[in-house]
Amino acid sequence: MIGLISLLWAGSIVIILRKFRKKEEEERYIARKEQLVPIEESYEFDFENVEITAVPDLTVVIDRIILRQNGLFLFVNKNRSGHISGNENEEYWTQHKSSVPGGQVVEKSFRNPIIQTKLHIYALSQKLLELDCSVWIQGVVVFTNPRVKLDVKSKEIPVLHPEEIQSYVASYRPSKTIAASSILKINEWMKEQFKGNVQEKTS
Structure with missing residues (x-):
């Protein structure tokens, strides 16, 4: 027994x-x-001028979003020239410029664009929560004017020239890559919501 x-x-x-x-x-x-994203599904998705309403009183227009397996990048573009100075914790940054070469330098203050970037990140993150996609959003500020000189200190959100975007995105190393299912889900949502503002290219 x-x-x-x-x-x-x-x-x-x-x-x-x-x-x-x-x-x-x-x-x-x-x-x-x-x-791992299968080779046939390995894409880089590029979205421009994305309008998002996160809550009834908050609507933002995001200049550009790049979605890849190594990150979701949100860009805020600024077309200011001259010498730009500031740091991430200041409410206002300073622009020094002259109307003509050798002319009088005029100093202007403008709102720290990192504040705007964080607001856009919040708006997009609320939409991603609705999709059940917990994805880190990396914000980036880009000064697009070729006649700009940057003297900006920021660790959390980089401040770049346009020609620096490609290398920054390619070399970005996240703590966790984005799952294939999340990439495809976000892309499908973007295409449905913003049909006129979507560009796609294979990586």
Whole structure:
């Protein structure tokens, strides 16, 4: 009798271990599938002039969004020339410029664009929560005018020239890559919402 009970107990343990191993293998397979985008689905999605209403009283227009497996990048463009100085914690930055070469330098203050960038990040993050996509949004400020000189200190949100965007995005190393399912879900949502403002290109 004792031998029969031991045999049944041993058999139960084997069945449990098999189920556990099968579940573990399935979880590993799903994890690999989520982390790696198949070659045929490996895309870089580029969206421009994206209007988002996060809450009834908050509507923003995002200049550009780039979505890749290594990150979701949100861009705020500023077309200011001259010498720009400031840091990420200041409410206002300073623009020094002259109307003519060698002329009088005029100093102007303008709202720190990082504040605007964070507001846009918040608006987009609310929409991603609705899609059940927990994705880090990396904000970037871009000064597009070729006659601008930047003297800006910012660790959290980089401030770039247009020619620096490609290398920044390509070299960006996130703490966690975006799952293939999230990339495709966000892209489909973007295409449905903003049909006139979507550009796609394979990576």
